[in-house]
Each structure stands twice: as structure tokens, then as C-alpha cells.
Amino acid sequence: MMMTSTCLQNNRHTRLHQILCMSNADVLFQTEISSKLDFIWRRKFGVEKEEVETMASVNKVLLENILPAHVAEHFLSSQHRQEVCSIISTVLLHA
Numbered sequence: 001m002m003m004t005s006t007c008l009q010n011n012r013h014t015r016l017h018q019i020l021c022m023s024n025a026d027v028l029f030q031t032e033i034s035s036k037l038d039f040i041w042r043r044k045f046g047v048e049k050e051e052v053e054t055m056a057s058v059n060k061v062l063l064e065n066i067l068p069a070h071v072a073e074h075f076l077s078s079q080h081r082q083e084v085c086s087i088i089s090t091v092l093l094h095a
Contacts, residue, residue, distance in 0.1 A: 062088055 063072040075083055 059088060062091070066091065 060072070060076060063075055067075070075087065
């Protein structure tokens, strides 16, 4: 009878060990997926940030070419960014 009791305890420990291993594997998988998504999002954000900076530079050059410097600076201030978009759209549409 003693041997049966020991076997049952070993089976319980083995099953518990299997469940813990599966749980650990699931956590590791979720962590890996999260890390990959984080990398992709950071990379995408970097590309989008570069595109915004490039567009800002293009807008500045365009404004400086069609307006006097002090007027271009006025429109490049943060308060007038929407006006800059409107001006450039209008110029490009009528060009």
C-alpha cells in the first residue's frame, strides 16, 4: 500500500510540474510577442517621425521660397501650422 501512495504523490508532483512548465512557457511566449510588437511599433514611430521632420523641412523651404523671411517665420510658428498647410495646398493646387 505504501508504494501506491508514493506513486500517487509522484504523479501529482509530475502533473504539477507539467502545469507549471506549460504556464511558464505561455508567459515566455506572451513576453516574446510583446517584445516583438514593441520593436515594430518603435520602428514604425521612428519612420513616421522622420517623415514628419522631412515634411516640416519641405514646408519651411517652400515658404521661404515664396514669402519674405519674416512672414515665413510667422507662419512656421506653432500657432499657424494649419495655415501653413492651407497655403501650401493652395499653392500646389494652383501650380
